[in-house]
Amino acid sequence: MNKPFDFELERLTGQGTDAAPRQRDFAHLSMRGTFFLETFGCQMNDHDSEKVAGVLLARGYRQVETPEAAGLILYNTCSIREKAAQKVFSRLGEYRAKQAEGKIIGVLGCVAQQEGEDIFERAPWVRLVCGSASYRKLPEMLAQLEAGNHHVTGLDTDTDETFETEITRRDNPFRAYLTIIEGCDKACSYCVVPYTRGPERSRASDSILREVRQLGELGYSEVQLLGQTVNSYADPSPRTMRFAELLLAAAEVPGIRRVRFTTSHPSDFTKDIVEAIESQPKVCEHVHLPVQSGSTKVLRAMQRTYTRDEYLEKIAMIRGAKRPIAITTDIIVGFPGETPSDFEETLSLLDEVRYDSLFSFKYSPRPHTPSLKMDDAIPEEEKSRRLAILQDKQREIQTSRNARLIGESYEVLVSGKSRREGQWSGYTSSYRLANFTSHANELLGTYVQVRVTGATPNSLVGEHVV
Ligand code: SAM
Ligand code: SF4
Numbered sequence: 328m329n330k331p332f333d334f335e336l337e338r339l340t341g342q343g344t345d346a347a348p349r350q351r352d353f354a355h356l357s358m359r360g361t362f363f364l365e366t367f368g369c370q371m372n373d374h375d376s377e378k379v380a381g382v383l384l385a386r387g388y389r390q391v392e393t394p395e396a397a398g399l400i401l402y403n404t405c406s407i408r409e410k411a412a413q414k415v416f417s418r419l420g421e422y423r424a425k426q427a428e429g430k431i432i433g434v435l436g437c438v439a440q441q442e443g444e445d446i447f448e449r450a451p452w453v454r455l456v457c458g459s460a461s462y463r464k465l466p467e468m469l470a471q472l473e474a475g476n477h478h479v480t481g482l483d484t485d486t487d488e489t490f491e492t493e494i495t496r497r498d499n500p501f502r503a504y505l506t507i508i509e510g511c512d513k514a515c516s517y518c519v520v521p522y523t524r525g526p527e528r529s530r531a532s533d534s535i536l537r538e539v540r541q542l543g544e545l546g547y548s549e550v551q552l553l554g555q556t557v558n559s560y561a562d563p564s565p566r567t568m569r570f571a572e573l574l575l576a577a578a579e580v581p582g583i584r585r586v587r588f589t590t591s592h593p594s595d596f597t598k599d600i601v602e603a604i605e606s607q608p609k610v611c612e613h614v615h616l617p618v619q620s621g622s623t624k625v626l627r628a629m630q631r632t633y634t635r636d637e638y639l640e641k642i643a644m645i646r647g648a649k650r651p652i653a654i655t656t657d658i659i660v661g662f663p664g665e666t667p668s669d670f671e672e673t674l675s676l677l678d679e680v681r682y683d684s685l686f687s688f689k690y691s692p693r694p695h696t697p698s699l700k701m702d703d704a705i706p707e708e709e710k711s712r713r714l715a716i717l718q719d720k721q722r723e724i725q726t727s728r729n730a731r732l733i734g735e736s737y738e739v740l741v742s743g744k745s746r747r748e749g750q751w752s753g754y755t756s757s758y759r760l761a762n763f764t765s766h767a768n769e770l771l772g773t774y775v776q777v778r779v780t781g782a783t784p785n786s787l788v789g790e791h792v793v
Contacts, residue, residue, distance in 0.1 A: 350476065361389050363397035367407025367414065369666060370589065371524075371553055372436055374450030374495075374504035377405045380436065381494035390496070394422065399431045399472075401455075404438035406519055408691035412438050418452045419774075427450035431472055433457065437523035441694060443482050457481035460510065460525035462490040491534065501742045501772055502587075507535050508554035508561075509572070513592060515619075516630045516697040517662065519691060520555055525557070532573055534581065543582030548774075549719035549740055556592040558600060570734050571599035575767040578609035584774065585740065585756060588609045589722040590657075590662075593618070594632045596641050598756055605649045611651055613758040616641065617657035619677030622669035625662050630697070642680050653683040653757035660717055661690040661710030663701035670713050674720055681724050683757065684785070688716050724786045728761070736778045736792055737761065741770040751791070753777075765791035 333499070362383050366376040380390055394400045400422060405411040416439045424434055433447055433455030434503060440458025447453060451767065455472060457465065461481030469480045489509050497503055511520050512527040541548055554560065560570040568576065586609055593599075593616055604610045616638075620626050623634040633641075640790035645652050651659045677685075689710040693702050739761045750763045751770055755777075763777045768790075781788035 329625070338643060360387060360393045361396045361397045362399040362401060363391055363394045364401045364403065365394075365515070366403040367411060367420075368403070368407065368436065370504060370551070371506060371555065372403050372405060372459075374553055374741075375436065375462065375490070375667065376508055377495050377497050378490060378492045378503065379403065379465065380496035381492045382462075383469070383479040383494075384496055385494050386466065386469060390596070394425060394430075395399040397430065399433065400425060401433045401435055404434060404436040404443045406693070408438040408688060409693070412441070419453065421425075423452050425662060426454075427448050430435070431455065435459070435462075435775070437519065440482060440484070440523040444480060446618075447478055455479045458484065458523060458525075459531065460484040460486055463488055466488060473505065484522075486525060487528055489528050489530045491530065493713040497547075499742075501547070501740060502549040502552050503542045504551050505535060505538055505542075506530070506553045508559060509553040509556060512559070512593075513556060513632065514630050514697070515776055516628065516691065516701075517659065518561070519693040519696055522695040524555065527559060527561075529541065529563055531541055531563045531684075532536070532566050532576070533564055535573065536576055538576045539580045539583060543580045546582070548582060548772075549585040549587065550606045551589065552577070553589065555590060556595060557588045558597070559595045569599065571597070571603040574600070574603045575607055578607045584609055587758070588611065589615045589617050593638050593641050596644075598644060600617045601644055601648050604652055608756075613655070613754045613756065613757065614645055614652045615655045615657075616645075618680075619657060619659050620669065621673035625665050625669050628664055628698075628701070629659075635672065639676075639679065647662060649703070653759070654680065654681050655684045655758070656686075657679075658685055658717060659690050659723065660687065660689045660713040661705040663690070663698060663703050663705070665690075665705060677717070677720055677724060681728060682721065683728060684725060685721055685760070687714055687721070688712055724783070725784040729784065729787060732787060733760075733782055734779065736776050737778045737787075738774050739763070741773055741775060744771055755787075761789055762786055763789040764789055765793065767793075 348553050364376055364380055366372050391397050404415045426432055434451050434453055436459055439456045446456050451519040461483050464481045468479045468481050508529045510525040510527045542550055558570050574586055588660050591614055618638055619629055619631055621635055645654055692699050739753040739754040739755055741751050741753040749764050751765055761777050776792040777789040779789045781789045
């Protein structure tokens with residue numbers, strides 16, 4: 328993962344090592360010129376970390392694999408549920424002693440934004456606190472740290488800028504993430520994201536497509552467009568490209584063979600997105616469309632801006648496409664006021680939609696959210712019971728949906744090689760994981776046809792069709 332700096336910069340910029348003079352400027356910093364970056368949370372956090380790493384590499388820092396080897400230790404954090412936030416503080420506790428060794432410790436991301444300067448009180452050994460809406464100021468903040476400033480913060484959320492970097496140090500050699508919209512203007516009553524990531528800001532279509540072209544030139548064949556509500560994209564440039572047009576334009580870029588996108592908000596999910604998938608095979612046949620609950624009453628309390636019936640109309644539109652489109656979702660159980668019959672409605676929605684996969688969570692009260700004021704009266708054991716019932720039901724659905732694919736063949740982008748001889752894995756356009764056998768010597772990064780010979784709830788089993 329951590330390659331020599333010169334090699335990294337050459338690969339990321341497509342230029343020779345002449346592009347790396349700053350590394351020499353910082354040579355005197357020895358261990359202070361090294362960083363360790365650990366990431367918790369969603370794909371957007373993963374991708375933010377790739378950009379943060381790019382900013383540091385461009386300043387002459389070198390990425391290392393352990394906190395022990397680093398002068399700068401950074402945590403990119405998640406606060407979507409309480410457990411995730413607690414994990415961050417316990418990890419920071421473990422690093423208290425590291426500060427005494429002269430290391431600089433920084434907290435980035437959603438916990439940084441949520442807790443702000445209180446982090447310095449709770450963990451005085453932390454020297455940098457920076458939320459994701461302030462990442463564009465990271466170079467200045469790094470300069471302040473290098474100048475010896477003790478506590479440096481970046482906590483503004485009132486920005487209309489997005490975080491774009493000259494260099495992004497991507498972890499995945501096959502699929503490249505690209506944020507096209509940051510923040511969120513929805514106001515789901517349980518969710519901390521509008522607070523931690525700030526208001527919605529879309530990136531200009533020209534800038535997005537320029538990066539897609541660079542990615543194609545660097546050898547990436549799959550791009551994944553990211554946003555908390557990716558389909559609320561509103562091109563701020565005079566071109567005013569619609570989200571569906573952007574998908575089609577990205578698919579036209581030389582070298583690009585797959586375009587994915589996540590996460591879609593049901594209220595902004597329009598017919599032209601389905602038409603883009605229908606008309607362009609490179610736009611992946613998968614939509615992640617979080618529903619959160621099957622009960623209109625609970626959806627209203629969640630401030631989700633659609634009813635069960637309106638959501639089902641979107642599902643019918645997707646299911647009616649000329650090309651089969653996989654649908655996945657997110658569900659929260661045990662939201663304040665969710666009665667047993669509301670929960671039954673979520674179960675019946677599962678029967679009706681028959682999702683290809685889902686992420687399910689127990690409701691977790693979060694700071695700064697409207698639902699914090701609601702009575703969180705459902706006991707933890709009851710939330711766990713509902714979660715288990717939901718997951719059992721979904722397992723049955725996935726088992727039967729995947730079993731129906733036996734005998735079919737799908738194109739798979741090979742991204743994994745097992746230690747076991749001849750065993751490979753990768754994803755279909757519909758984002759199903761396929762584990763398959765092949766006698767080929769090297770397949771990583773290539774697209775192959777796989778015939779499905781078996782299925783489990785979470786993956787397909789198959790063989791390479793030559
Ligand atoms: N923006 C996306 C959306 O609108 O669905 C995803 C937001 S969040 C990173 C991913 C999922 O976490 C949500 O879809 C929701 O199911 C879950 N989530 C968010 N806040 C939660 C909370 N307070 N308790 C439990 N689950 C939560
Ligand atoms: Fe959170 Fe709702 Fe925005 Fe998704 S749409 S990030 S759940 S507020």
